Amino acid sequence: MIIRELILNSFGKFKNKSINFTEGINIVFGKNESGKTTIHKFIEGMFYGFFKPYTKRKNYTEDYNKYFPWNDSEFYGILKYSCDGVLYRVERNFLKGKEEVKIFDDETGEDLTYLFEYDNAKRLHIPASLHIGLNNVVYNNTISIKQMQNKTDKHLAKEIKDSLINLGGSLDEDISVKKVIDKLDKKINDIGTKARVKTSPYGKLIEELDRLYKERRKAANVLEEIREYQIQLNSIKEEIEKLISNKEELENDIEKVKTYKARERYNDAVKLIEQINRLNEEIKRLKDYSIINPDDFTEAVKLKNSIEEINISLNKLDNKKKKLIEVINDISDKSDKFSNFESVKDIDEIDNILSDFFVLQGKREKLIEINNKILDVSNMKETVEATNIDEMEEDLYRVEELEDEKNSIKYNSEYSKLGFLRLRLEEKEKQLNKLKTYKVFSIIGILLSLPLGFYIKPIFFIALLIPLMFLIFTLIKHKELNSYLNSIKANIVDIEKREQEREYGINIIDKEIKDILNKYNLSNKFDLKKLISNSTKGAVSIKDKENLLKELKSQKLILESEIDKLRSTIERYLAQIGFAYEINLDNIKKLKKEFLDYLEYKKHSLLVNEDIKIVNKEINELKNRIKEFSLQLNEKFEKNKVKDIEEFKVALEKKAEFEKITQELESKKSLLNSVLGDNNLQYLKKKAELDLNFDISKIENKDIKKLEGDVKIITQQIAAKKEQVARLEEKIKGLTLSVRPMVDIDEEIDRKTKLKKHYEEKLEALELARNTIERISREIHKDFAPKLNKKVGEIISNVTQGRYRDVKVTEELNIIVVDPISKRLVDIENLSGGTIDQLFFATRFGIIDIIKGDKRLPLILDDCFIQYDNDRLKNILKFLAKESLNRQIILFTCHTREKDIFDELKANYNYIDIN
Missing domain, CATH: 1.10.287 (Helix Hairpins)
Known part of the structure; x- marks a missing residue:
C-alpha cells in the first residue's frame, strides 16, 4: 500500500495544500510550527476521522477542534493511495453535522464506498477497513509513530505493554480462539440453564x-x-x-x-x-267542551306575557339609545386633541420610525463594537508575542471537564422527588387532621350514648358500639399515619441534605471555572475559545491584523455616515407631525401610544355608532314581534270559541269535568273487562x-x-x-x-423428560469442548511468544548493532530483555531512556509485521528520533533504508540530520520542504 497524494482543501492552517509522496523513503522537512504534525494528523483523520475509540456514540477527540480551519467554515480533505494496482481516492468532510466519507477509483471515477466497512455508531464508512485492516488504536501504536519527546521511561514502558494488550486475541490471523469460544458460549446460551427459565430452551x-x-x-x-x-x-x-x-x-x-x-x-x-x-x-x-285545547290556553297565556315583556324591553332599548348618543358626543370632544394625527395614514408609519430608531441604535452599538474590535486588534498586536496558547487550551479543556462534571451533578438532582414528598406530606397531614376531627366526634357520640342507656333505654348501649368502633379505627389509622409521616419527613431531610451537598459541589466547580476565566478577565467559556482562536490567528500573521484594522476603520466610516443619514430621516418625519420632544426611545414609544389612543377613539366611535344602528334595529324587531304575537293570540281565541283569557279558563274547567267523567267511564269499562x-x-x-x-x-x-x-x-x-x-x-x-386425559399428560411428560436428558448431555459435551479449547489456547500462546520474541529481537539487534538481540514477551504481556553481559532477564523499565526508545520502535515494528504479514503497510514517523544521538540515528536510518525497499516510509522532521545520513548511505528518497 502506497500513499500517493494529500490534498488539504481546508485543514488546520492549510488551504488548498497539495503534497505528493513516492514509494520508498519520503522526507517531509519543516521547521517548528510549520505544520508537520498537522499533515501527520491529516493522514490519520482521512482514514479514521477524529472520534474517540471504543464508544457506541459519536464522540469527538480534542483533535477535531485543534485542527479545525483557522479562517474557513469548511473542514475538508482528499487522500489518494494505491493498492494492488488500483489508485483509490478518499474524500472526507470533517464538519460536524455534515460528515461524509466517499471512496472512488481515481482513474475511472467509480464509487467504491460500498466495499468498505460501515460504522453504525459514527454512521460513516471506514476507509482504513479494507487495506490497512487496523483500528485507530492499533494504527497509532504501530505504523503511525508520533513525537516521543514528552514521555518518560515509565511512560514508554507502559505504552509498549498497552500496545500489545490493545491488539487482543492471539495476534495471529490463522488462530481465532475467541471466535470459537464465542460460538461455543452461544450454543450453550442457546440451550440455556435452569436459571434462565423464560429465555432458554432448557x-x-x-x-x-x-x-x-x-x-x-x-x-x-x-x-x-x-x-x-x-x-x-x-x-x-x-x-x-x-x-x-x-x-x-x-x-x-x-x-x-x-x-x-x-x-x-x-x-x-x-x-x-x-x-x-x-x-x-x-x-x-x-x-261541546271537548274541543277546548289546553295547549292553546297555555300558548295564549305565554303570548300575553311575551307582549308585556317586549314592552318592558322596548323601554330599556330607548334608554340605551339615549346613553349611546351621549357617549358619541363625549368621544367627539376627547378626540379633538389628536387632530395632528390626521395626516398619518396608519400605524405602520409610526412603526417604521420606531424601526428606523432601532436600526439607528443597532448601528450605534455596532459602531461601539467596531471601536472595541479596533482597540482589541491594536492590543493583540502588542500582546501576541506574550500569549501562552497552550496554557489557555489546557484551561479551556479543564473548564469543559468541570462543566461536564457539573451537568452530571445536576442530572442526578432529586428536586422533583423532594417536591413529590412534600405534596405527599401535606396530603397526609390533612388526613391526620381529619382523623383528629373524627376522633372528637366519636368521643362525643360515646358520651351521648352513655346517659341515654342509663336513663332512657338499655338498648342505647348497643348504639354505643358504633362510635366506639369508629374511635378504635381512628386511633389505629392515627398511629399508622403518624408513622408514615415520620418516614416521609426523614426522607425529605435526607434528600435536602444530599441536595445541599450537590449544591456545595456545584459551587466549588463554579468557583474553579470562575478562577480560570478571571485569569484572562473573561466571563464565559466561549470568550475563552474566542481568545484562543484570536490568539492563535494572531500568532500566524501580524500583517493579517493590520489588514483587519484597516477593514474595521473603513467599516467605522461607513457606519458613521449611515447613522447621520438615519438620524436626519427620523428628525424630518417627526417635525412634519409636530413632534416637539427629544428624540429617544421613550418619547418615540410615547408618540406611538398617543397615535394608538387616537386610533382607539376612532375605533370606539365607529363601534358606538354601530351599536346605535343595532339598537334601532332591535327596537323595530320588537315592535314587529308585538304585532305578530297579538295576531296569534286572537287566532287562539277564535279557534276555541272564547273572547278572552277568563272565558277560556272557565271553558277549560268544563273540559276537565268532561275528561274526568270520560276517565271514570273508561275505568268502569276496564273493571268490567277485568270481571269478565x-x-x-x-x-x-x-x-x-x-x-x-x-x-x-x-x-x-x-x-x-x-x-x-x-x-x-x-x-x-x-x-x-x-x-x-x-x-x-x-x-x-x-x-x-x-383437563386432558391422564394418559395424554403422562405421554407428554415422558417425551419431555427424554428431551431434558438430551439437553443435559449436549450441555455437558459443549462445556467439555470449551474447557479443552481454552486449555489449548493457553498452549498456543506459548507457541506464539517465540515468534514475536524472534521478530523483535532481529529488529533490536539491527538498530543496536547487536548489543541487544534477545527479547521475551511473558504470558502477562510484560516485555523483558536478556542483558548481553550478565545474560540475566531485565525489565525494560530498568534500561536507559535511549534503549527503551529503540526497543519501543522495534516492538511496534515487530507487532505490525506479525499481525499484517505480507501486507506491507506504510510507516509514518513524526520527529520520533529527536532523542537519538547520531550513532543511534544512523543505525535506525540504515534499517529504514533497507526496509524502504519493501514498504513506503514517510518521515516528518525539523532537522537536516536524517537527510544528511541518507545522503551518506546513498539512499534514494523524495524530499518535501513545507516551509
Whole structure:
C-alpha cells in the first residue's frame, strides 16, 4: 500500500495544500510550527476521522477542534493511495453535522464506498477497513509513530505493554480462539440453564415439565370433583319429581274455585253495566267542551306575557339609545386633541420610525463594537508575542471537564422527588387532621350514648358500639399515619441534605471555572475559545491584523455616515407631525401610544355608532314581534270559541269535568273487562246457572290468588332446581373439557423428560469442548511468544548493532530483555531512556509485521528520533533504508540530520520542504 497524494482543501492552517509522496523513503522537512504534525494528523483523520475509540456514540477527540480551519467554515480533505494496482481516492468532510466519507477509483471515477466497512455508531464508512485492516488504536501504536519527546521511561514502558494488550486475541490471523469460544458460549446460551427459565430452551423445558406435573395433579382433582357433582345431580332430580306432583294437585283446586267464583263475577258485571250507562248520559251533556285545547290556553297565556315583556324591553332599548348618543358626543370632544394625527395614514408609519430608531441604535452599538474590535486588534498586536496558547487550551479543556462534571451533578438532582414528598406530606397531614376531627366526634357520640342507656333505654348501649368502633379505627389509622409521616419527613431531610451537598459541589466547580476565566478577565467559556482562536490567528500573521484594522476603520466610516443619514430621516418625519420632544426611545414609544389612543377613539366611535344602528334595529324587531304575537293570540281565541283569557279558563274547567267523567267511564269499562276476563257476560251467566258437583265447603274459603301464588312458587322452585341441574351438568361438562386425559399428560411428560436428558448431555459435551479449547489456547500462546520474541529481537539487534538481540514477551504481556553481559532477564523499565526508545520502535515494528504479514503497510514517523544521538540515528536510518525497499516510509522532521545520513548511505528518497 502506497500513499500517493494529500490534498488539504481546508485543514488546520492549510488551504488548498497539495503534497505528493513516492514509494520508498519520503522526507517531509519543516521547521517548528510549520505544520508537520498537522499533515501527520491529516493522514490519520482521512482514514479514521477524529472520534474517540471504543464508544457506541459519536464522540469527538480534542483533535477535531485543534485542527479545525483557522479562517474557513469548511473542514475538508482528499487522500489518494494505491493498492494492488488500483489508485483509490478518499474524500472526507470533517464538519460536524455534515460528515461524509466517499471512496472512488481515481482513474475511472467509480464509487467504491460500498466495499468498505460501515460504522453504525459514527454512521460513516471506514476507509482504513479494507487495506490497512487496523483500528485507530492499533494504527497509532504501530505504523503511525508520533513525537516521543514528552514521555518518560515509565511512560514508554507502559505504552509498549498497552500496545500489545490493545491488539487482543492471539495476534495471529490463522488462530481465532475467541471466535470459537464465542460460538461455543452461544450454543450453550442457546440451550440455556435452569436459571434462565423464560429465555432458554432448557429453562423453558424445565418450566414445561413442572407445568405438566401440576396439570396431572389438577386432572386427578377434577375427576374427584366430577364424582361429587354427579351425586348432587341425582338428588336434585328426585326433588323435581316431588314438586311436579304438588303442582298438579294445586292446579286442580284452582279450577274448582274458578267455577264457584263465576256466579259472583256475573252479579258484579251486571252492576257495572248499569253504572256505565249513567256515565254515558253525563258525557253527552258536556260534549261541546271537548274541543277546548289546553295547549292553546297555555300558548295564549305565554303570548300575553311575551307582549308585556317586549314592552318592558322596548323601554330599556330607548334608554340605551339615549346613553349611546351621549357617549358619541363625549368621544367627539376627547378626540379633538389628536387632530395632528390626521395626516398619518396608519400605524405602520409610526412603526417604521420606531424601526428606523432601532436600526439607528443597532448601528450605534455596532459602531461601539467596531471601536472595541479596533482597540482589541491594536492590543493583540502588542500582546501576541506574550500569549501562552497552550496554557489557555489546557484551561479551556479543564473548564469543559468541570462543566461536564457539573451537568452530571445536576442530572442526578432529586428536586422533583423532594417536591413529590412534600405534596405527599401535606396530603397526609390533612388526613391526620381529619382523623383528629373524627376522633372528637366519636368521643362525643360515646358520651351521648352513655346517659341515654342509663336513663332512657338499655338498648342505647348497643348504639354505643358504633362510635366506639369508629374511635378504635381512628386511633389505629392515627398511629399508622403518624408513622408514615415520620418516614416521609426523614426522607425529605435526607434528600435536602444530599441536595445541599450537590449544591456545595456545584459551587466549588463554579468557583474553579470562575478562577480560570478571571485569569484572562473573561466571563464565559466561549470568550475563552474566542481568545484562543484570536490568539492563535494572531500568532500566524501580524500583517493579517493590520489588514483587519484597516477593514474595521473603513467599516467605522461607513457606519458613521449611515447613522447621520438615519438620524436626519427620523428628525424630518417627526417635525412634519409636530413632534416637539427629544428624540429617544421613550418619547418615540410615547408618540406611538398617543397615535394608538387616537386610533382607539376612532375605533370606539365607529363601534358606538354601530351599536346605535343595532339598537334601532332591535327596537323595530320588537315592535314587529308585538304585532305578530297579538295576531296569534286572537287566532287562539277564535279557534276555541272564547273572547278572552277568563272565558277560556272557565271553558277549560268544563273540559276537565268532561275528561274526568270520560276517565271514570273508561275505568268502569276496564273493571268490567277485568270481571269478565277472557269470558263474555253470556258465558258467566251460563256458568252461574250450572250445578256444582263437588263439596263447596272444602274450596269456598280458599283464595284463588294464594293457590295461583303457590303454583307460581312451586313453578319457580322447579325452574330453580332445573337451573341447578343445568349448572351441575354444565360444570361436569366444563370440568371434563378443562383437563386432558391422564394418559395424554403422562405421554407428554415422558417425551419431555427424554428431551431434558438430551439437553443435559449436549450441555455437558459443549462445556467439555470449551474447557479443552481454552486449555489449548493457553498452549498456543506459548507457541506464539517465540515468534514475536524472534521478530523483535532481529529488529533490536539491527538498530543496536547487536548489543541487544534477545527479547521475551511473558504470558502477562510484560516485555523483558536478556542483558548481553550478565545474560540475566531485565525489565525494560530498568534500561536507559535511549534503549527503551529503540526497543519501543522495534516492538511496534515487530507487532505490525506479525499481525499484517505480507501486507506491507506504510510507516509514518513524526520527529520520533529527536532523542537519538547520531550513532543511534544512523543505525535506525540504515534499517529504514533497507526496509524502504519493501514498504513506503514517510518521515516528518525539523532537522537536516536524517537527510544528511541518507545522503551518506546513498539512499534514494523524495524530499518535501513545507516551509
